[in-house]
Amino acid sequence: MDKTKISIILDLARESARENGDRVYIREKAGKDIRDKSFNDFYRDACRVCGFVNEVRGGGEPVHAAVIGPSSYAWIISYFGTVFAGNTAVPLDALLNTEGIVELLNRSDSSIFFYDARYEKLIPLLKQNCPGVVKYVCINRSAPAESPAESSAESPAGDLELTEILEKYAPNEPAPVSPDALAAISYTSGTTGKSKGVMLLNRNFIDNTMCCDNESDADGVVLSVLPIHHIYCFTCDILLTMRYGSQLCLNDSLMHIPQNLKLFQPTIKLVVPMIAKTIYKQIKAAAAAKPEIPAAAIAHAVFGGRLKLMYSGGAYLSPELQKAYNDMGIRLLQGYGMTECAPRIACKPIDCVGLLEDVGTLVSGCSVKIEDGEILVKSHSVMAGYYKDPEETEKSLTPDGWLRTGDLGYVDEENRLFLTGRKKNLIILSGGENVSPEELENKLDELDFVAEVMVYDDDVLCAEIFPNPDVCGIMPEEELVKQLKDAVAGINKTLPASKMMRRIRLRDAEFEKTTSKKLIRSQSVHGKAI
Amino acid sequence: MLDKMRSIICNYVDISPEDITEDSNLTDDLGLSSYDIMCVLGELEEEFGVIVDEAEIVDIHTIGEAMTYSKSLQG
Structure with a gap:
């Protein structure tokens, strides 16, 4: 893909559809079958959603649309359809409780709520407590409503199904927007206890998508197992597969990773350390039960037979675990980033050898300086600030655009980044969740x-x-x-x-x-x- | 069912099967991570031919509770 042609998310999706056409892009389980969507399907469907979001906007200021649910094709087109024409997506954590959903819908000024059917029972309560939301769209209904009469009795005016939107709106190509258009408000835990809305622009995502090279190719198959609202999943699973024309397979549940590895036979997988650790335990147990078979052969089978590369982020990855995977013939490479940087700051190059203690080499276009031991970064990926929170923005961003990471560390002469501790009190669990x-x-x-x-x-x-x-x-x-x-x-x-x-x-x-x-x-x- | 649970869990933690009882707490006593627990439940799905509802997992803390839940799914 010609990087010079890509300055907004719409460009990336359009060029990807142009280059890859009817090749399979997204694969997801639908009951016992697999549903495949091509790059063209994806682009057209997202354009249809964009038509709907623009109609809600009605020629005024850009609107904000929250999206919640497990990983699905419907979730992805809802997000991209929002972003294509300069509107703003608000991805919400599927584990949020009702109180949390109400709070973030209100704080993000969302007008549209795209929700998975499992949240349906909350809708009456949300309608009472979230006056700003004018459209509720159910994106994934597994079973159709029993009869039209019943459906209309239960769905008051203003409620829609995503399938209706895909039927009603034409896949018209949206007009280009500014690279500075706000693409997402991504909520992250803060040390004060109140989550902060990280404002990420179109150009932040594009910069981060293009900041490394040769990570995948058109033969690459990625199994996406991370929570889809998480920036690491969004940029490194969704945007990167789009850039390289790779296939994106959606994992339906953490419970089913072992089965889905065999089903989709990925070549690349992004994980958090806790997942890498558990899979390693499974391989060790299988190897102990069958000592005559080499561990590498067992690992090969457990991972579906084709896995060559795993990227780990979100939390500390021990050198021992990296070594254990490398010994089994699977590259387990560590990276470092944060939501405020869309997210990548440092990544291990694919061909790196030896050293395991660093968290990666600074990505292209990212500068680092150390101030009182703290790592500060500057790049085109750095956020615009926290939504409606000038106080926290001022604490995190210096007047000349450096982002305070809150982490302590240093960079060596080869641009490798080393962490020595966390300045913040934030607890990062081994699953990558911030508490x-x-x-x-x-x-x-x-x-x-x-x-x-x-x-x-x-x-x-x-x-x-x-x-x-x-x-x-x-x-x-x-x-x-x-x-x-x-x-x-x-x-x-x-x-x-x-x-x-x-x-x-x-x-x-x-x-x-x-x-x-x-x-x-x-x-x-x-x-x-x- | 307890024996099956024991053999599944021994794939995730270094513990003797006889030390796993119905009262064993999955995190505190057995040291399973939250993702280990998801994998154990995934294996139970395959073993007993049931479908686990993720929303109900938060109420499962002990081996006994996991067994009761699996039995209720089997009807």
């Missing part, structure tokens, strides 16, 4: 029998609690333990699975604090697990 400890601590602090609490990563999320002696002084320990467990279970019920506190520790002394009474997070913790 703000303050957000959970604030909830626990509201309980009268909790005097102090610190939430940290203890393989699982752990809440260590110092009970309030005024309230718990004469309480038998069994009673205290029961109350704490019940209270944490109650809070967990209101949280997405990734934020649930799976372990509670009880301590008999206050935490160490700074002179300004702030928790020292680096202190060693020693509470008893209950």
Whole structure:
């Protein structure tokens, strides 16, 4: 693909359709079958959705459209149809609870809500609480409504099915927009507990899509297993397959990765370290059961027979695991990035050998400087700021355009980036989920029998609690333990699975604090697990 | 069913099958990661010919709960 012709997301999709035509682009499971969509199908369907979004916009300012659901072709065309004509997509985490969906629909000023059928029961509540949303579009209904009469009785005016949109609107090519048009508001966890809306422009995505070369080709088959709302999945699975003309196979559930590896036989896969670790355990167990077969042969079979390359991002990848994969004949390459940088900052080159401790070589066009140990980056991928949050924007972006990563590290003479720690308190679980400890601590602090609490990563999320002696002084320990467990279970019920506190520790002394009474997070913790 | 569960779980953690009981907590006692648990449930789907609803996974914390859930799916 001629990079010089591509400056907006519409260009990328159009050129990709022109080059690859009716070749299969997206594959997804539909019951027991596989549904294939070509590059042309994708481009035309996204243009139809674009016609609908533009009609809602009605010639005024660009509109924002939120999209929620598991990975699907419908999700992808809803997103691209929004972005093509300069409107803004708001990808939401499929694990958000109702409260979180309401909050982000309102904070993002979304006018359209594209949702998977599993969220249907929430729609009446969203209509009451999200006055800005004027169109609700169900993108994936597995079974048709029983009868038209029933369907209209249950779907008040303003509700639509994506299939209706695809029938009603012609695939007219949208007019080009500015590379500075806001393409997405992507929400990320913040240290204050309030998620921040990262504003990414068309040119940010294009820069990040073009910042490395030779990562795939037209014979490449990618199995996409990461959450689709996540920037890493969006840029590195969806936009990169479009650039290279590779095939994109959608994984329907984390439960089915082993089956889908055999079904789709990918050549490339993007993972987070936790997934790489689990698959490695499966291979080790299979190798132990059949010692006569070499581990590399077992790995070859487990991965569907064609896998050569895995990219890992989102969390720390140990050198041991990289080595274990490399020994099995599969390149497991680490990268480093953040949502605010669309996301890639550093990547391991495909032909790299030796060193495993760095997180990759700086991608093309990305500059780094170190200030008080912190890594600052500057590139065309760096976000425009946080949506309606000038205070947080000012903290993250310097006046001359450097992005503060919050990570500590250094760059060597060969432009390889090394991380030495995190400046922020944000907990990054091994699955790549970001969890703000303050957000959970604030909830626990509201309980009268909790005097102090610190939430940290203890393989699982752990809440260590110092009970309030005024309230718990004469309480038998069994009673205290029961109350704490019940209270944490109650809070967990209101949280997405990734934020649930799976372990509670009880301590008999206050935490160490700074002179300004702030928790020292680096202190060693020693509470008893209950 | 417990024996089948034991043999599946032993593929993910280095633990003796006899140490896995119905009361074993999947994360705290067995040390399974959230993705390990998804894979275990995927294997149960294949083994028992059932379809697991992802929305209900958050309520499964112990071996016993996973067994009860699988049995309920088998009807």
